[in-house]
Structures are given as C-alpha cells and as structure tokens.
Amino acid sequence: xxxxxxxxxxxxxxxxxxxxxxxxxxxxxxxxxxxxxxxxxxxxxxxxxxxxxxxxxxxxxxxxxxxxxxxxxxxxxxxxxxxxxxxxxxxxxxxxxxxxxxxxxxxxxxxxxxxxxxxxxxxxxxxxxxxxxxxxxxxxxxxxxxxxxxxxxxxxxxxxxxxxxxxxxxxxxxxxxxxxxxxxxxxxxxxxxxxxxxxxxxxxxxxxxxxxxxxxxxxxxxxxxxxxxxxxxxxxxxx
Numbered sequence: 001x002x003x004x005x006x007x008x009x010x011x012x013x014x015x016x017x018x019x020x021x022x023x024x025x026x027x028x029x030x031x032x033x034x035x036x037x038x039x040x041x042x043x044x045x046x047x048x049x050x051x052x053x054x055x056x057x058x059x060x061x062x063x064x065x066x067x068x069x070x071x072x073x074x075x076x077x078x079x080x081x082x083x084x085x086x087x088x089x090x091x092x093x094x095x096x097x098x099x100x101x102x103x104x105x106x107x108x109x110x111x112x113x114x115x116x117x118x119x120x121x122x123x124x125x126x127x128x129x130x131x132x133x134x135x136x137x138x139x140x141x142x143x144x145x146x147x148x149x150x151x152x153x154x155x156x157x158x159x160x161x162x163x164x165x166x167x168x169x170x171x172x173x174x175x176x177x178x179x180x181x182x183x184x185x186x187x188x189x190x191x192x193x194x195x196x197x198x199x200x201x202x203x204x205x206x207x208x209x210x211x212x213x214x215x216x217x218x219x220x221x222x223x224x225x226x227x228x229x230x231x232x233x234x235x236x237x238x239x
Contacts, residue, residue, distance in 0.1 A: 016080035035075025069232035097141025118158035176208035193221035
C-alpha cells in the first residue's frame with residue numbers, strides 16, 4: 001500500500017526553509033527558491049573540485065573520489081540545514097532527502113543496489129545530544145525514491161567517529177584537517193572491500209571531514225567513493 005497520499009493529507013508538505021505550506025511538486029516555496037543557488041555543474045561533472053578542496057597526491061585517493069553538492073550554502077538552504085541540524089526539525093530531512101535522492105539518480109543511475117551508502121557519523125556524545133544523525137535521515141528519505149530492489153544498500157554504521165571534536169564553525173581548512181585527523185574508523189572491514197561507496201553529509205565546508213572519511217574508506221578497501229552533500233560552502237556566494 002502506498003502511504004504517501006495519506007501522509008501528505010495528515011502532514012502537508014512544508015517549505016524546509018520557512019515552514020510555509022507548499023505543493024507536493026515543489027520542495028521550497030516560491031520566495032525561498034529565489035535564494036537557492038544550484039550547483040548544476042558539479043552534479044554533472046562528478047569530479048572532486050581540486051580548486052576548492054585540494055587532495056594531496058600522496059593520499060592515494062585522488063582520482064578515486066567524486067563529490068556532488070546540490071546547492072551553495074547560504075540563503076534558504078542554510079536556513080533549512082540549520083532547522084534540521086540545530087533546530088531538531090527532523091521533518092526537514094524529508095524534502096531535502098528527496099532532492100538528494102533525485103540527485104543520486106541523476107548522477108549514478110536508477111539501479112544502485114550494487115552500491116553501499118553510509119552517512120558521515122557523529123560521535124556518540126554528539127549523537128546523544130542531538131538525538132539523530134542528520135546525514136542518516138537524509139539517506140533514509142533519499143532511498144525512498146528508488147524501487148526497493150534498486151536502492152543502494154544502507155550500512156548505517158560503516159564508519160564510526162572514534163574521537164570527539166569540537167564544532168568546527170569558522171575554523172580554517174588547516175585547523176579542520178588537524179582536528180579530524182584520526183577521528184574516523186571503519187566498524188566492519190568486510191563491508192568496504194572492493195565496494196563502491198556513497199558517502200552522505202549535509203554540508204561540505206572545506207572538505208576536511210569528507211576527505212578524512214574517504215581516506216579511511218579507501219584504506220579499508222573501497223574501490224571508489226562518491227560524496228553527496230546537500231550544500232557546499234562557496235566563498236563567492238554571499239547568502
């Protein structure tokens with residue numbers, strides 16, 4: 001049974017940024033859509049933006065990692081992410097997750113059952129404080145747009161955060177890289193060996209966290225990694 005029409009009747013779709021009612025075919029209201037800056041070039045290219053997020057050649061992952069972000073971080077998308085992440089408005093994950101799922105389908109195809117998908121993990125202390133991992137919530141909704149047999153295989157604890165880190169806020173790239181170094185580990189090695197992995201997070205700022213996760217996954221045997229985020233910090237974009 002398809003529960004979507006019933007759920008939409010009981011809980012009508014709302015704009016993830018301002019929470020006003022919207023139509024089922026449009027995730028953001030007309031006003032909030034005006035401040036969205038889609039990163040369509042990155043969706044099509046599926047390559048790591050070296051000019052924004054340098055990957056040292058000695059890391060061994062250059063050329064094996066792709067990154068895709070839907071929007072520049074700012075305006076309505078920033079409001080939506082903050083409502084989800086810090087306002088604990090978990091319902092915001094649904095429209096954002098569906099957008100992510102559509103991006104996955106565009107970038108990787110409609111049948112992804114041979115791929116593994118996992119969230120960037122939170123440290124247990126942060127998870128207890130927040131009550132949920134926003135990246136995992138995005139994945140759950142993103143997978144719903146695929147037929148059951150075509151969904152990427154969710155391994156929710158493929159990665160674990162073994163070192164607590166302070167909120168990075170406006171920290172520099174160098175500070176972020178130092179902070180997240182050694183912060184992640186693979187929980188079960190066998191899940192990575194020879195696998196193509198989709199890594200999901202809400203926002204990419206300098207790429208330090210994503211790069212550290214990618215390095216750990218590659219060291220555990222992953223053959224290829226595609227990183228998908230809802231938003232990416234673009235210095236030229238002023239919210």
